[in-house]
Amino acid sequence: MAQPLIVTRGISKVYRMESYTVTALREVSVEIAAGEFVAVMGPSGSGKSTFMNLLGCLDSPSSGDYCLAGEKVSELSGDALAAIRNRRIGFVFQNFNLLPRTSALENVELPLLYGGIAPAQRRVRALGKLQQVGLVERAGHHPAQLSGGQQQRVAIARALVNDPALILADEPTGALDTRTSFELMDLLQQLNRGGLTVVLVTHEHDVAAFASRIVSFRDGHVVGDARIRPDDARARLQAFEAEEAAA
Numbered sequence: 001m002a003q004p005l006i007v008t009r010g011i012s013k014v015y016r017m018e019s020y021t022v023t024a025l026r027e028v029s030v031e032i033a034a035g036e037f038v039a040v041m042g043p044s045g046s047g048k049s050t051f052m053n054l055l056g057c058l059d060s061p062s063s064g065d066y067c068l069a070g071e072k073v074s075e076l077s078g079d080a081l082a083a084i085r086n087r088r089i090g091f092v093f094q095n096f097n098l099l100p101r102t103s104a105l106e107n108v109e110l111p112l113l114y115g116g117i118a119p120a121q122r123r124v125r126a127l128g129k130l131q132q133v134g135l136v137e138r139a140g141h142h143p144a145q146l147s148g149g150q151q152q153r154v155a156i157a158r159a160l161v162n163d164p165a166l167i168l169a170d171e172p173t174g175a176l177d178t179r180t181s182f183e184l185m186d187l188l189q190q191l192n193r194g195g196l197t198v199v200l201v202t203h204e205h206d207v208a209a210f211a212s213r214i215v216s217f218r219d220g221h222v223v224g225d226a227r228i229r230p231d232d233a234r235a236r237l238q239a240f241e242a243e244e245a246a247a
Contacts, residue, residue, distance in 0.1 A: 003033065003034060004031045004032065004033055004034070004067075005032055005033060005034040005036075005068065005069055005165060005166060005197050006030070006031065006032040006055060006066075006067075006068060006166070006197075006199075007030075007031050007065075007066070007067040008028055008029055008030050008031075008054075008055075008061075008064065008065070008066050008067075009029050009064055009065045009066075009067075010027045010028070010029055010063070010064035010065070011025060011027070011028050011029075011054060011061040011063070011064030011065065011066055011074070012025050012026055012027055012028070012061060012062050012063045012064055012220075013025040013047075013050050013054065013059070013061055013062050014062040023220055024047050024050040024220055025047045025050050025051060025054070025061070025220045026047075026219075026220040026221050027064065027221075028047070028051065028064075028220075028221070028222055029064075029222075030215060030222060030225070032197065032199065033197075034165070034195075034197055035192070035195055035196075035197055036192075036197055036198075036199075036212065036213060037188070037189070037192040037197075037198045037210075037211045037212045037213070037230065038198070038199045038200075038211055038212075038213045038214070038215060039199075039200055039201075039202055039207070039208035039210075039211035039213070039214045039215070040052065040199060040200065040201045040202075040214075040215050040216075040217065041201075041202060041203065041205075041208055041214055041215070041216045041217070042203075042216055042217035042218055043203070043218065044203075045219075046217040046218050046219065046220070047217045047218075047219070047220040047221070048201050048217045049170070049201060050220075051217065052168055052170060052199070052201050054066060055068075055166075055168060055199060056085065056089055056091060056168045057073055057076075057081040057082075057084050057085045057089065058081075058085070060074060060075070060076075060081070061074050068084065068088065068166075069088060069165055071084075086111055086114060086115055086162060087115075087162060087164070088164050088165050088166060089164050089165075089166050089167075089168060090156075090158075090159025090160055090161075090162065090164040090166070090167045090168070091159055091167075091168050091169075091170075092152070092155050092156055092159050092167060092168070092169040092170070092172045093155065093169075093170050093171075093172075094170060094171040094172065094174040094175055095175060096143070096148075096151040096152055096154070096155045096175075097155065098143045098151055098154060098155060098158075099143075100142065100143050100144060101142065102142070102143075103139065103140050103141065103142055104130065104135065104138055104139050104140070104141055104142075104143075104146065104154045104157075105123070105126050105127065105130065105139040105140065107143070107154055107155075107158055108126035108129055108130060108154060108157045108158045108161050109122045109123065109125075109126045109161070110158060111158065111161050111162050112125060112126065112161055112162070115162065125161055126139075126157070126161055127139060129157035129158075129160045129161045130154070130157045132157065132160065133153040133154075133156050133157045133160075133187060134153065134187075135150060135153045135154060135157065138150060138154075147180070148175055148176050148177075148180060149176055149180035149183060149184065152172060152175075152176065152180075152184055153184075153187070156184075156187065156188075156191075160191075164196075165196075165197060166196075166197045166198075166199065167188075167191065167196055167197070167198045167199070168199050168200075169188065169198065169199070169200035169201070170200070170201045171200075171201060171202055171203070172184060172188070172200060172202075173185065173202070173204070173207055178240060179237065179240060179241070181207070182233050182234075182236050182237035182240060183233075183237060185207065185210045185233035186233035186234045186237060188200070188210070188233075189210060189230070189232070189233050189234075198211075209228070209230065209231045210230050210231050210233050211228070211230055212227060212228060212229075212230045213225070213226065213227045213228065214226050214228060
């Protein structure tokens with residue numbers, strides 16, 4: 001087993017409103033090894049999105065410890081967390097979060113721009129990631145000129161451009177049709193097989209089945225943690241295409 005990339009020890013998250021408090025996570029302890037593909041599941045309000053936000057250093061726990069790649073990040077300042085997000089974590093969202101008036105290439109370059117990388121180097125690295133996701137020929141197109149699946153590939157290229165240790169995907173297939181969802185999950189599986197750690201939040205069991213481990217949340221607690229034999233997304237796509245052709 002590879003060394004843990006993610007270690008949480010008794011992390012809790014409490015949101016304090018004016019007249020009441022909401023406990024979103026309750027003493028969650030999880031380890032995720034480098035190179036794993038983990039699906040996080042649970043009903044609305046279960047704590048899975050809060051857990052993802054903490055893993056992504058978008059928020060800090062109210063108590064407990066979180067270590068990422070051996071570094072204790074649960075008590076870092078906002079600026080330090082932003083630096084870790086930009087250097088070690090790539091994010092993929094359901095609604096793509098692309099800038100509409102910016103080309104695919106320029107969208108992928110954005111994290112490098114924030115990191116102060118020179119323009120020529122930004123372009124080379126961004127084109128390389130678009131090539132990796134099979135979309136380099138659409139580098140000059142704006143999001144409105146791309147299909148939903150192509151926009152999500154641009155978002156994945158942007159997530160990869162800083163060569164992160166971890167990809168966090170929040171309902172990445174939620175806005176996609178069946179065929180495109182299989183294509184996207186095939187891409188994530190390929191990236192994972194190349195050594196990238198992938199953690200995705202989903203409420204769809206069919207999507208979670210492409211991971212090798214499922215962590216289930218309910219009422220802020222981890223209520224299940226099971227290793228599974230993942231479905232092969234490419235095989236599922238081929239079977240789907242065969243069914244369509246026969247129809």
